[in-house]
Amino acid sequence: xxxxxxxxxxxxxxxxxxxxxxxxxxxxxxxxxxxxxxxxxxxxxxxxxxxxxxxxxxxxxxxxxxxxxxxxxxxxxxxxxxxxxxxxxxxxxxxxxxxxxxxxxxxxxxxxxxxxxxxxxxxxxxxxxxxxxxxxxxxxxxxxxxxxxxxxxxxxxxxxxxxxxxxxxxxxxxxxxxxxxxxxxxxxxxxxxxxxxxxxxxxxxxxxxxxxxxxxxxxxxxxxxxxxxxxxxxxxxxxxxxxxxxxxxxxxxxxxxxxxxxxxxxxxxxxxxxxxxxxxxxxxxxxxxxxxxxxxxxxxxxxxxxxxxxxxxxxxxxxxxxxxxxxxxxxxxxxxxxxxxxxxxxxxxx
Amino acid sequence: xxxxxxxxxxxxxxxxxxxxxxxxxxxxxxxxxxxxxxxxxxxxxxxxxxxxxxxxxxxxxxxxxxxxxxxxxxxxxxxxxxxxxxxxxxxxxxxxxxxxxxxxxxxxxxxxxxxxx
Numbered sequence: 001x002x003x004x005x006x007x008x009x010x011x012x013x014x015x016x017x018x019x020x021x022x023x024x025x026x027x028x029x030x031x032x033x034x035x036x037x038x039x040x041x042x043x044x045x046x047x048x049x050x051x052x053x054x055x056x057x058x059x060x061x062x063x064x065x066x067x068x069x070x071x072x073x074x075x076x077x078x079x080x081x082x083x084x085x086x087x088x089x090x091x092x093x094x095x096x097x098x099x100x101x102x103x104x105x106x107x108x109x110x111x112x113x114x115x116x117x118x119x120x121x122x123x124x125x126x127x128x129x130x131x132x133x134x135x136x137x138x139x140x141x142x143x144x145x146x147x148x149x150x151x152x153x154x155x156x157x158x159x160x161x162x163x164x165x166x167x168x169x170x171x172x173x174x175x176x177x178x179x180x181x182x183x184x185x186x187x188x189x190x191x192x193x194x195x196x197x198x199x200x201x202x203x204x205x206x207x208x209x210x211x212x213x214x215x216x217x218x219x220x221x222x223x224x225x226x227x228x229x230x231x232x233x234x235x236x237x238x239x240x241x242x243x244x245x246x247x248x249x250x251x252x253x254x255x256x257x258x259x260x261x262x263x264x265x266x267x268x269x270x271x272x273x274x275x276x277x278x279x280x281x282x283x284x285x286x287x288x289x290x291x292x293x294x295x296x297x298x299x300x301x302x303x304x305x306x307x308x309x310x311x312x313x314x315x316x317x318x319x320x321x322x323x324x325x326x327x328x329x330x331x332x333x334x335x336x337x338x339x340x341x342x343x344x345x346x347x348x349x350x
Numbered sequence: 351x352x353x354x355x356x357x358x359x360x361x362x363x364x365x366x367x368x369x370x371x372x373x374x375x376x377x378x379x380x381x382x383x384x385x386x387x388x389x390x391x392x393x394x395x396x397x398x399x400x401x402x403x404x405x406x407x408x409x410x411x412x413x414x415x416x417x418x419x420x421x422x423x424x425x426x427x428x429x430x431x432x433x434x435x436x437x438x439x440x441x442x443x444x445x446x447x448x449x450x451x452x453x454x455x456x457x458x459x460x461x462x463x464x465x466x467x
Contacts, residue, residue: 076451150455194443194453252447269429270447274382300447319449329449 001055008116009054009064010047015173017071018333019043025059025067026050033058065115072175072191073141075316075334078201081228081326082186082221089224093180096129096138103140103211103218119143119173122207132336134182142211144174144204148195170195176208178219183347186225192331198323227326233350234299234321239290240349241277246307247345250276251317252300253286258293270317272302297321303342311341318342352377352465355415369398369406373416377465385419385433385462407463416463423458430457433464 001009013022023039023046030037036058038049053059084090093099100109104124113126122144129138153166177189190204209221219225234253241250252266253276265285267276277283289296298321305312316338319329328346330339356374360367369391376386390396391403398406410416420437422430422444430444430452440459443451 078449192449192451194451194456196451266428266447269431270445271432298448300449317445317447317449322448331445331449331451 001051001061005116006051008118009051009068010044012068012116013047013050013064014043016333017067019046021067021071021333022046022050025063026053029053029059068115069113070336071333073139073177073189074336074339075330075332076192077175077177077330078190078192078323079328079330080188080190080205080324081230081328082188082225083228084184084186084225085223090184093184093186093219094136096127096131096136096180099138099180099219100127100129100140103214113141114143117143119145121145122211125175131179132182136180136184137182138180140178140212142176142178142208144176144207146172146174146193146195146200148172148193174204176204178208178212181343185228186219186221192329201323227324229325230320230328230346230350231295231297231325233346234296236349237299237301237320238286238296241275245275246304248301248303248307250299251302252276252298253296254298254321255289255294256297257289263289263294266300270300270302272304272315297325303345308341312338316342318346320346352415352467355413356410359409359413359415363406363409366402366406366409369403370410372396372398373406373410385421385464386416387421387460387462410463414466417466419462419464421460421462422454423460424452433462 022043026037026039026046026049030039033053036053036056038045041049050059050064054061054064084093104127108124109127112124114123115125117123117125122142125143126141127138131137131139148170149167150170151165152168154163156163172193174193175191177187179187179189181187188205188208190201190208212219213221237248238250238253241248249272250267251270251272252264255263257263265276265282267274267278277286298319300317300319303312303316303318305315313335314332316334317331319331321327322329330342334342353374356370360370372391373386376390377383388403388407391398392400407416411418417435419433419435420440421433422440424430424446428447430446434440440454443453444457445451
């Protein structure tokens, strides 16, 4: 690994991967290489130790790549769910080879995966088919760049009559994923940044849908597919919260009433110490909406590790329906098996 | 135990006894709450001077009745994530309950005072 590659891996591990996960990978090799692997230290110490271990051929570089890949693909993202209109579309989407050929040129496809690229603009990054052991599933991955400039200083120089304004520039690598899953649903996933807005999210969604459309050759997301409506899931989560108290805690809910008025009710915080319905006034308000004409259209829940039969390492907060009826938000970076658990539970509640 | 310590402080600093009593009363009427903001006592519902409140809170910390924690608040005053005992442990970004990722430069970090048992 040359210094330039090492810098790229350091950046990616630092920005995309949790310290715990780097630590876990190091731990796997600790027993056989006690002198070379150090588990103590901060995140950067762990990253340096891991990359040293790669250079010494103790840890395979593919293990580091899998770590980055999984961290990019599970959690810390907005997920939008779609379903095909009919069986013919399902059949064509099941054919991943034809799908990728209709969207991405062979010359670009041959450079996949582009895990370590630093995008300056939109670019195709990877395609996997079959995906995660499901013969008809596939995953298409893209990168993009998002820039935020924040004014941090402004000075006026009387002698020269000049105003000097200093901006700090923050760049984020955006990860877009389009997945055709084993439930025959199309998922569009967009990674989160600390400077997202409803407008920027819509623009990302529009860009992805346009790219996979490929001037009519690829996926027609306007004609072929429809939003998956998660409002039944939201209401089931709310109504059945006491019988599912070991599985999740209810944290917040939004309602729309018959005159399209909105109400939002929330617990004190999102740590799960107190359920939304644990306080009498909140419980009465929720019941008033449910017994009246109000319909819940958004919910925040905390899936509990203690009630997951070991499938979750930590509690995970999930938002459903914040910006649309087909949207799920997972704030934390999670493991692939945790993602599977969350999606399975949401499907069960639907 | 905190109640006893507060009563002792009130005897030692009678001019501030009103603040100590008000803090104790507040925790009694909010039994599920573990931390308090000084801001509560700055309102016109309480007749204490700002200086007295500040001194009383310093004394309560020195006497291990209260300890400082840092709470992250959103624009609407709602709490974001967990509280931090060490300011340096606050991460660069935090997540709101409704899934918004925020730079800590864009949120309020407010000292709160936790009641020690």
